[in-house]
Amino acid sequence: MDAAEVLARLASIAGPPGHEGPVAAAVEELWRPLAAEVRRDALGNVIAVVRGEGLALPGGRRASVMWAAHMDEIxxxxxxxxxxxxxxxxxxxxxxxxxxxxxxxxxxxxxxxxxxxxxxxxxxxxxxxxxxxxxxxxxxxxxxxxxxxxxxxxxxxxxxxxxRQSPARLQGRRMTGKSLDNRVGVTVLTLALADLARRRHAVDVYAVATVQEEVGLRGAATSAYGLDPTLAIAVDVTFGDQPGVPDGKTVELGKGAAVAQGANIHPRVLEALREAAKAEGIATQPEPIPGASGTDAWAIQIAREGIPTGLVSVPLRHMHSPAEVVDLGDVQEAARLLAATAARLDAGAASRLVGPGWQEVRAGAAGAAQ
CATH class of the missing domain: 2.40.30.40 (Peptidase M42, domain 2)
Structure with a gap:
């Protein structure tokens, strides 16, 4: 699956907040061959379900990972x-x-x-x-x-x-266009689903193209509540290096996906991402975010009683302009990172991710629901 073709297709479609339907239709078409089930919920989020070999958790629940990237545009x-x-x-x-x-x-x-x-x-x-x-x-x-x-x-x-702005290729692996924030993220999820289809994995994976992120993280909040995943990884863009922006506030284009660290990020999800990147030689860059990330990760983290959450971002220049720029290599590395992390999650990894007391809480909740 070609990153440039997928991104160009998605970035060419209009999808303002609350009117993401045409983008959702394209996402459904891309994801149907890659998932056991693709559906759209009441708010308009597109959800793809990929069943793993099965990883049982206390209370009879299956371990699951949610990937989320918003498809609306400014x-x-x-x-x-x-x-x-x-x-x-x-x-x-x-x-x-x-x-x-x-x-x-x-x-x-x-x-x-x-x-x-x-x-x-x-x-x-x-x-x-x-x-x-x-x-x-x-x-x-x-x-x-x-x-x-x-x-x-x-x-x-x-x-x-x-x-009205058509996407275009620049020199090398660079691409420009409107709404790369965050059709880039949806492209990452699409490539990750294709990668995951070639791997064995124990956990179930939910890929979610969320709505209305630009006006309040709404699709992330509702889909995370409905899916109730074991853990989640949001995918978005972050500030790429460009003139006028301090180095400490940017991430370089072409050096790999940015992996966030800070209050919005569960330490064990961060550890899982780092371990997967090291094991498979995936290029990543650290991104310190001390407070709110301003992404879907912010809403997912506090859904229900809390969901361990990570954030993977693609560096992007000229954010919220009609000429945003990304490096397609970073898009591909982000997709590899998602698929590798999901494939490496076994029972031990899941237990470490959820932390002390989680098993008892989940088991009690499952028992109360029966």
Missing amino acids: ALLVAAIEDEGFLRVDAAGGADPRNLLGLEVTVHTAGGPLAGVVGTKPPHLTSAEEARQVPRLRDLFVDVGLPAEAVRRRVRVGDPVTL
């Missing part, structure tokens, strides 16, 4: 329609006004997509003070090129707006 939504037919927009996720000027966009209406462009006051008509400032989101507007009456017939307040 976007805008129509906040108002002006008398002249121009659309004022608001952010759905962390849209950066600095990156929006002059971009082509798509307004997703009930009657179908409308092409548009993002505009603002011409520089010739701005004051000296305005010229020194970054335009605010409320100063921008979308022009769909229709008369005001036609705009009002076709567009409704609340319609989502996404960037």
Whole structure:
């Protein structure tokens, strides 16, 4: 399975928060040949189930690993329609006004997509003070090129707006495009499922393409609660090295997947990832995250009574812009790391991961449920 082809396909699809359906359909198609079961839950998360040979835990439960990567992208939504037919927009996720000027966009209406462009006051008509400032989101507007009456017939307040930007290959193994945050993560899960199909593994694996991460980690929270895995590994992007960002805040492109360490990360999950990387010669880089990771891992960690959680990230430049950049080698290494870690989990490893007291808690919960 080719990483570039999978990523290009996924990054070409619009999927703003709450409207991930078209992306979900593509993910389902990619995952069906790789899993025993693929389903979509009530919130829209896509869940692939790969059964292992069976690893029994106290209370009769089977050991399981959840992989999670969000499939929504930063976007805008129509906040108002002006008398002249121009659309004022608001952010759905962390849209950066600095990156929006002059971009082509798509307004997703009930009657179908409308092409548009993002505009603002011409520089010739701005004051000296305005010229020194970054335009605010409320100063921008979308022009769909229709008369005001036609705009009002076709567009409704609340319609989502996404960037129109095709993915492209750069030099070497680099790739650019919009929504690589986090179609990269979904690509990692896809490649990991293909890798896992060639391995023996005792644990069950749930691969989850989550929804609405950009607006509150919602899909991760609901899917983790519903699946109740033994442990989980979230996959996302992290800040790649680029000018203007301190070295301590970035991870190098092309040097492997970033493995997070900090309060959001269970020490034994971190240990399992490190051991798998060492055993199979997988390139990784450390990523210290002292507090909130801002990823699906943050919500998964506190689902139910707590789920031991890890975080694997792909370094990415120009985050939340229409020209994000990743190295495909890092994508492949992240996928290898997920598959290798799952394949190495035996009874002893599972017991170490869950920690003291876990077996009694789980056994008691299973007994109460019967």
